[in-house]
Amino acid sequence: MWISLFRAEWTKIIGNRWVTAGLIWIFPGLAVLATIIGLLLALFSAAFREGLQGDPAIWTEVAILPWLVPNNPLGRALLLGFAAVLFAGEYQWNTWKAIVPRSRRVPLILVKFAAVAAFVLLTFALTSLLLTLGVGLISLAAGADYGPIPDGAALAEFGEDYGLQVFYAFLTTVIASGIAALVAMITRSILASALISILIAIGETLLLFPLYLLAVLTRTEGILHLYRFLPGYNLISLFGWLAGETPEGFELLSGEVIVDGRLFSATVLSFWVIGLVSLTAYLFNRQDL
């Protein structure tokens, strides 16, 4: 049953060409476009060749580059839009009524999450592969190095970094899908779902300011600690750690700076993932369609 449901979701995603192309396939498309432009520059621009030879690309960094997209506001907006189409589409197209009598609701919604996550992760993996190969071709054409040599140590280090980035992208995708799914259940409209989800995602990162205000007004600094449990803060925090930097964190009224560790952020985000998916499944199971 699960495989059958997944195939159905996959068929719908692949079949919705314009949406999928505009919101997700744009990334491998950009990788191919960047390769073509880079190759043309490598072939016809001496300055470009010299620049690349002087500062050669590193494939372990190039391969990870596409996975940084979810941390970019535009990238996250595209993910939210994509999830909004998939979840709210069933309401707007009135298709739940054809599907729901034939299948159990909870598997239906869980498979939708799985299909969105799998599709996004596979697309980023493909983008990563295309970009890594593309930059390799450009380096070759420019006569530049393209290290490091993929020996055991380099591969092990790369594997760990890559795995963490994939995990990060997975968290971002599922959280975006969860927000979009919940909004879709309320609005039953693709456009409203996309816009409100994006507003929530942006607004949530700005929530620190009202919390500051509330903390000042009530003279309760503890309120600011709520911010530590929001997904946006923890995504930024986790992204900082994954990028090998210490995240900026945020400042309490006393001047103390809060910087949470990688494990804390990953745990909070995991709770958000489980919470959003469970809440969506619970509400969908009870919803009148």
Next chain:
Amino acid sequence: MTEAAIQIQNLTKHFGRRSGRRVQAVDDLSLEVAAGQVYGFLGPNGAGKTTTIRMLLDLIRPDQGEVYLFGKPLRRERNVLGRVGSLVEGAAFYDFLTGRRNLEVLALTANLDLRPGRLDELLALVEMQDASRRRVKGYSTGMKQRLGIAAALLGDPDLIILDEPANGLDPRGINEVRRLTRRLVEELGKTVFLSSHQLGEVEQVCDRVAIVHRGRLLREGSVQGLIHERSRLRIEAEPLTQAKAVLEANWDHAADGEGALLLDAPRAQVPEIVRQLVEQGVRVFAVSAEKQTLEDYFLQITEDRADDVD
């Protein structure tokens, strides 16, 4: 005894509050649909037909009451919906997929193991083979409706629930749906639960009907039985004014109709009507029952009900 395909017991559903009032969509509705027949489910707009159908398909949950499909309580044995195919409130498909791909997606969702050629068979049944490889986006309403009927038949269900299946179809299409509906019951032994506004169609195709109004069951019975339950009698008598006074004193309002009186009354009461007229010195020349259609009957009882309420 034939197994009931559908049993609805005291089904009740209300929705939020509109203009400060709770909207009672279905109110203590009970009915039973025996297997192997075409059962019409009639009612004016807002009567609760679609809400009832949605409860039959577990799209919405009743506030009270139970739905049994083939003797199994839907609430606890939802798998019984595997024996049901449906078309609710017009066909809905993924516009960006072809007709055939839509059916494949529905089959995958329902985890149906379709035998080879089954899709072609269904598409041929609804005459959609040629258009099946085109995207649904370009389909007319009638084509979508036909594809919707094919989708309802995908899993070879025992019970087919069709909500306004003739919507958007031309007269030829309506005729085809009618023939298909009868064929499903007569040749394939299915049960069809049909909601429709097209009362002429219902009269031709249904064995039994239920009429609902404001969420309540008004009447239930065989089509012929209901039609003959009330009839419009044409009474030719003299003097007409005296005849009218007698009828209105004992029966209902009698309308004037070109040298005769028209009276809504059951055929079975004709002897009593004649007896009273004769006793009062009225000369009766002829009493004939005008042929009534299901539509006449439907309009009469829903109007009566509206009068009662208003």
